[in-house]
Amino acid sequence: MDLLPTPGQMEIASLAADFFGNELPISVIRERRDAPVVVDRRVWSESAELGLFGLGIAEELGGAGCELAEETLLFREMGRRLVPGPYLPTVLGARVAALAGQHETASAILSGKATVGLALRRGPDGFEAATTPSTLDGRFQLLDAADSRYLLLLDPAGAALVETAALTDVRSEPAIDPGIRLAEARAEAVPIIAWVSTQEEPIRLRALVLTAAMSVGIAEATRDLSTEHAKVRVQFGRPIGVNQAIKHACADMAVRAEAALSQVLFAAICVQDGRADAEFQALAAKSVAGRFAVENASATIQVHGGMGYTFEHDSHLFLKRAHVLEHLLGEPADHLARLVAQPAAQ
């Protein structure tokens, strides 16, 4: 047992972190707040060349052959740096296409030619368990689908890919987070071009872990922002961090970040190893990390005072993304209901 990432795993994460730091600094979100997509084509192609989309896909399916552990560390870095763009649905969409044997689709996604947006179902989850649905119907909220060729839908029964162009009544909407793009749309008998059932592979659990990993990154980054501010901001002749009101707020952020990180790493291994309590651990990770990211980000606004309330400062971007992540893949209350219904952890 060793829960800590190996030096090799950390190296992958830090390579990706350097790339994001150079190509997608947080300021991009402000600069491109009115652009149709936040991540431009060039950066997207370079992400593909770096192999980010297929990191956790087997080599014989066109990926880099790493595991969920490495992907988890990658998405944690994305959370830390508030990386915009449809990385999560693209990584998972490539996986769905590859596992479903749709090799052309998979290679279009892996090479960066096609992006995948996320479709979140309005209303209750749709597919019967243990069936192979051929079409998609219903109303959907779309995330980062503006420029996407495909949409990924994660249902408890399985994961589906459809073509974005097949949806109707697409209407873009203003988003609380300037780093994402939102739209509403309708699907009527839209053909499903790739389907992977939960029995074949629990992609939804993977998605829960990766989403939680981004929340962890936010919890860590906001802890660091607040701590740094508490060290350098001087009031009454002393750094504000000497005051317990601020010091203890930072300490609580540290505990939340550490708890969320530990649980997400733990859950990643459980899902990767197919442990019996994988769903329990993934739900626990999503629940804890989602909530702690929001709590750390809101505390960060408070620690920064008036500056934290400005658009120019990064605090609100972390808070907004934390809220986006908390509502992805089912509501927090839904995750808790599923968690309490699970058998006890192993």
Next chain:
Amino acid sequence: MDLDFSKEQVEFREQVRTWLEENAPREIRPEMGPAMREYDLGWQRTQWEGGWAGISWPQEYGGRGLSLLQQLIWFEEYGRAGLPGIDACFVGLSHAGPTLMTRSTEEQKAYHLPRILRGEVIWCQGFSEPDAGSDLAALRTRARIEGDELVVSGQKIWTSFATLADWQELLVRTDPEGSRHHGISWVICDMHTPGIEVRGIETIEGGAEFCEVFYDDVRIPLENVVGGLNNGWSVAMSTLSFERGTAFTANQVRLASTVEKLIDLAKERTGPDGRRPAIADDEIARRLATARAEVASLRAMTYAGISRNMHRDQPGPEGSMVKLFYSDIAKKVYRLAFDLLGADALRFVSRWEPGGWSGNYLYSYSVSIGGGTSEVQRNIIGDRVLGLPR
């Protein structure tokens, strides 16, 4: 990143589980007095005889000298077996013993360590005073030197098991001119020495292990000073660093099984609407699920801490994060239990009896105070983990 235990470790777990099943006491632990002393010492003696005493102690001092992962396994199984904590033996095994190992003379080690391991003696702690709680360095209990003796006068407080203890790790001020952290000495005090008076302090849960200790010209041989005269602060600090290792794991496992018991209880008991089981109530179900998620992450945090400690010699200040998180969750969990019971919670059941939810609820108020308050833990995290200015 892995959660795999080796074949040897899996076998070790089996061995621990079987031994605990066959040897752990089945009787309910007596709540107080000499019967409790006998119970705790008897259980320690059983562990000694079975070769399981001092599992984290080095072999040269008679311990098992287990690896960190074996310790983790031992404490997980210990907690899973539903056994009580090491309670009255705690200070000897986890505090005084490890301090003696690092700071005392060979004679002191040879005399005291085997007695602790064999379950022959109980140690208590004499650190806190009425005016020196979180601010331990403010302690005022004086010891003047007369020939080859220390003569101690003053008062200690919050001393668990002092009425039952044979020995005490005692902090006294030997140099009144020294600054706050200098002039303190760490002394081995025989609790049967004339001039010591122990009074019990009743706690909010009715417990009787808490005491205050008064010293009126208590004569202690000068050779009982450990780590050198006036060096007590550094000795005391080395004591505290032994407090937050793997030993905490058993508490967490106990807390996790408490959450599982509460989920079962919520399925059996009628909920607040008087009709459906409690678990059908959304608020109760969410609080139970949140407790599950948080207890899971507490365990993961412990695993992360142990993993970190496997790569270095000394545990870091992150232990304070585990302690703080644990205290916070434990209080929430027992509050949830209290709420689940509805008006039945008003009937007092001690935490030592089955169904002792009300006793445990009241006891949970101690977890964020004892062993360093949560506020002190936050200071430690702020100063030493985050590097914030003091």
